Amino acid sequence: MPLRRMQTLINHTLAAAVSLIMFIPIYLVIVNSLKTKAEASSMSAGLPTLLQWENFATVIERGKLVTAFGNSVLYAVGATLIGTTVAALAAYVLSRNRTRFNRFVYFFLIMGIAMPTNFVTLMKVMQMTHLINTQLGIILLYAASSIPFSVFLIYAFISTIPRELDEAAIIDGCNPFRLFFSVIYPLLTPVLVTAGVLNLLGIWNEFLLPLYYLNSSAYWPMTLAVYNFFGQFQADWSLVSADIVLTILPVIIIYLFAQRFILAGMTAGSVKG
Amino acid sequence: MKSSMKSRAYPLYFAGGALALYLLFYVLPSVMGFYYAFTDWNSYSSEVNFIGLENFKLIFTSGAGQNYMHFVRNTVIFTVATILLKTAIALGLAVLLTNGIRHLAYFHRVVMYLPAVLPMLVVSLVFKSILNPATGLLNTFLRSVGLDFMAQRWLVDVNWALPSVIGVDTWRGIGYIMVIMIAGLQAIPKDYYEAAAIDGASAFASFRRITLPLMMPVLTVTTVLNLLYGLKVFDIVFVLTNGGPGRATDTVYTAIFDEFSKGRYGVATTLSTLLFLIMIILGYFVIRLMHQEAEE
Numbered sequence: 001m002p003l004r005r006m007q008t009l010i011n012h013t014l015a016a017a018v019s020l021i022m023f024i025p026i027y028l029v030i031v032n033s034l035k036t037k038a039e040a041s042s043m044s045a046g047l048p049t050l051l052q053w054e055n056f057a058t059v060i061e062r063g064k065l066v067t068a069f070g071n072s073v074l075y076a077v078g079a080t081l082i083g084t085t086v087a088a089l090a091a092y093v094l095s096r097n098r099t100r101f102n103r104f105v106y107f108f109l110i111m112g113i114a115m116p117t118n119f120v121t122l123m124k125v126m127q128m129t130h131l132i133n134t135q136l137g138i139i140l141l142y143a144a145s146s147i148p149f150s151v152f153l154i155y156a157f158i159s160t161i162p163r164e165l166d167e168a169a170i171i172d173g174c175n176p177f178r179l180f181f182s183v184i185y186p187l188l189t190p191v192l193v194t195a196g197v198l199n200l201l202g203i204w205n206e207f208l209l210p211l212y213y214l215n216s217s218a219y220w221p222m223t224l225a226v227y228n229f230f231g232q233f234q235a236d237w238s239l240v241s242a243d244i245v246l247t248i249l250p251v252i253i254i255y256l257f258a259q260r261f262i263l264a265g266m267t268a269g270s271v272k273g
Numbered sequence: 274m275k276s277s278m279k280s281r282a283y284p285l286y287f288a289g290g291a292l293a294l295y296l297l298f299y300v301l302p303s304v305m306g307f308y309y310a311f312t313d314w315n316s317y318s319s320e321v322n323f324i325g326l327e328n329f330k331l332i333f334t335s336g337a338g339q340n341y342m343h344f345v346r347n348t349v350i351f352t353v354a355t356i357l358l359k360t361a362i363a364l365g366l367a368v369l370l371t372n373g374i375r376h377l378a379y380f381h382r383v384v385m386y387l388p389a390v391l392p393m394l395v396v397s398l399v400f401k402s403i404l405n406p407a408t409g410l411l412n413t414f415l416r417s418v419g420l421d422f423m424a425q426r427w428l429v430d431v432n433w434a435l436p437s438v439i440g441v442d443t444w445r446g447i448g449y450i451m452v453i454m455i456a457g458l459q460a461i462p463k464d465y466y467e468a469a470a471i472d473g474a475s476a477f478a479s480f481r482r483i484t485l486p487l488m489m490p491v492l493t494v495t496t497v498l499n500l501l502y503g504l505k506v507f508d509i510v511f512v513l514t515n516g517g518p519g520r521a522t523d524t525v526y527t528a529i530f531d532e533f534s535k536g537r538y539g540v541a542t543t544l545s546t547l548l549f550l551i552m553i554i555l556g557y558f559v560i561r562l563m564h565q566e567a568e569e
Contacts, residue, residue: 011373018366019384022448025399026387028410042408043399086290093283099276105288107560112299114556116505118545119529120538121302121309129297144298147291166282176284205392208508223394227512230398237402244395255390259383262390263452 026248033241040238055242063229063243065222072221074135075210076203079142084196086143087150088188092180094151095158096166106155112148119212126213133215141209146199153265157191158184194265197258201251222247303549310543316536328543341544343520344528351439351524352503358443359450359499360492366447367454368484372466382455386448393445397512400441404428428514434521442509446502450495457491458484497559504552 024045032040033055035048059065094106123132131137161184169183207223214220220228229243255262310328314321332341366385370378388396403410404427412424427437461484469479507526510516516523516531523531525548532541 008374011369012377015366015369015374015377015381019381021444022385022388024410025396025403026391028403029395029399042405042413043402043410044408044413045410083294086294090288090291093285093287097276097279097283099280102285105292109291109295110560111553111556112295114501114552114559115299115303116526116545116548116552117299118302118306118542118549120533120541120545121305122298124305125297125302140294141298144294147295148299151291170278170282176282176287179282180287201390205390205394207392207394223392226392226398227394240398244398248391248395251390251392252387255387256383259386263386263456 026252029241029244029248032237033245035238037236037238040241041235043237043241052238055238056246059229059239059243059246062239063225064217065225065243065246067218068220068222068225069246071135071219072204072223075139075142075221076200078139079146079203080196080199082139083143083146083199084150084192087147087195088154088185088192089180090147091151091154092158092184095155096163106151110148110152110155113152115148117145119208123212132213133219135219138210138214138219141213142199142203142206145209146195146202150195150199153195154188154191157188161187190261190264193258194261197254197261198265201254201262204251303546306542306546306549309539310546312539314538314542316538324539328540331540332543332547340520341528344523344525347435347522348504348506348524348526350435351442351506352500354436354439355442355446355503356496356499358439359446360495362443363447363450363454363495364488364492366451367458368480370451371455371458382452386452388445389449391445393508394512396441396445397509400444401428401513404437404441406430429518431518431521434514434518438510438513438522441513442506445509446499450499453495453498454488454491457488461487493562497555497562501552501555501559504548504555 028043028045031045031047032043034051034053036050036052039046039048090105090109094102094109126132126137126141129137131140165183165187166179169179174183204221205223207221207227210219210221210224211227214224217228226240226243226247230240233239309321311323311325312321313324313327370381370385374381402408406412406424406426406429409427411427415421415424425433427433465483465487466479469483474482505526506524507530510522510524510527511530514522516527525544529541529544529548532538532544
């Protein structure tokens with residue numbers, strides 16, 4: 001049927017066009033990161049005449065990206081581990097023992113999904129606790145910010161683990177810690193990976209909390225380094241692009257490897273079954 | 274299990290870590306906000322005085338040059354426009370990738386979701402260059418295909434700045450909404466469409482009579498997600514225009530940051546607290562909704 005073929009062709013063209021539009025910015029930063037300063041001045045879509053690999057060496061050195069990369073890894077991994085672990089522990093007891101009070105605690109925690117942050121008074125809290133301008137402070141802040149959504153995701157997952165497992169373990173004499181860490185925790189792996197990856201990417205991409213609560217440039221993560229670099233070298237899009245490529249490379253790699261988990265988390269709670 | 278056994282097997286102190294972090298960094302600042310909203314707290318003096326409803330009066334009566342209602346208006350326009358655009362485009366794309374094409378559908382889904390995992394900062398910086406009136410890719414493209422009249426001064430034109438920000442945010446957000454909608458579409462049994470086709474229903478009729486009604490719960494959730502996001506929008510505006518030109522794209526959150534950076538902590542906190550109240554009321558309904566969906 002030619003009409004049907006025509007329709008399929010139109011559909012494919014449409015999908016390809018949209019995908020192209022979605023990919024343009026990434027394409028732009030990649031080609032411009034390899035151009036000279038003059039070539040990249042208008043951030044055009046043309047290919048570089050001669051590949052300028054040294055742009056990367058320049059930004060790594062001038063943008064102090066080695067330190068920034070280390071900081072980003074420290075914040076993202078540290079906060080994800082702390083946040084996901086405390087969220088799993090909380091979701092577990094709240095899901096298993098649904099008393100009236102526990103249900104209230106659960107709702108109270110996931111209310112944070114909607115709650116806006118009051119940055120002004122949060123600064124006061126950071127000062128009072130002496131966590132302002134410390135790496136520990138930013139890790140705890142990120143861990144806290146990941147809790148509401150993680151609790152929500154994990155809570156729903158725990159309902160699917162049969163209670164008989166708990167009962168058998170208790171009869172065998174497991175204490176609460178062993179019950180959780182030896183029996184339940186391993187079964188939570190899929191949801192913990194989903195929550196973990198989402199938190200990791202979210203924290204890696206964020207730049208406001210460090211902007212306001214970390215003054216020392218030695219503590220800055222990758223995103224803030226980009227922001228600062230852009231301020232300094234606004235005219236030099238080749239260097240800014242190279243910096244951006246280095247910042248988004250880990251994100252894209254993690255995304256491509258973990259997309260199934262990411263998509264699972266994104267749709268959880270939005271669509272049944 | 275008996276309830277005494279339950280509380281022994283599932284001790285509440287397991288929730289202690291999460292509760293402590295949440296209370297300290299989320300709840301405490303919000304509660305403190307209610308107190309400081311009634312004070313003249315600022316960066317110039319160490320004294321904090323109680324000034325009653327002065328901050329609220331300032332916000333709602335909006336004196337010369339400081340039109341707070343203007344930020345509210347921008348925020349509402351941004352929120353409504355992004356909800357409509359993202360929902361319509363994402364639904365179209367979701368249908369296209371679910372029913373329209375078979376080959377490469379997964380590939381396209383991965384590419385279209387990509388903007389959602391990129392840092393907002395990076396997205397905004399790159400679009401700043403794409404939307405540059407003189408040298409940007411968009412205007413260069415429009416001129417090269419003879420559409421010069423469509424080339425605007427995007428982010429630097431008072432009338433085009435807000436639509437441009439809305440456009441960039443839509444670009445970034447549709448992949449996320451689309452992925453949720455695809456999951457919803459896949460849950461609709463194929464037999465419904467087959468039965469409709471046998472009865473001679475057109476593609477449009479089966480979209481209207483089958484897809485739309487069955488997608489209502491999913492559309493509600495995506496609308497709510499977009500709503501919560503829109504009202505809190507900050508970083509994309511902050512990097513793209515920082516509220517400018519003039520104050521053409523200022524939203525509630527950028528206004529809070531503006532007050533914050535000027536050292537007017539009292540006013541900033543009052544705005545924050547008002548936003549908090551609105552979000553909490555909305556959040557209550559949202560969470561009931563999400564919980565209901567997850568339980569069923």
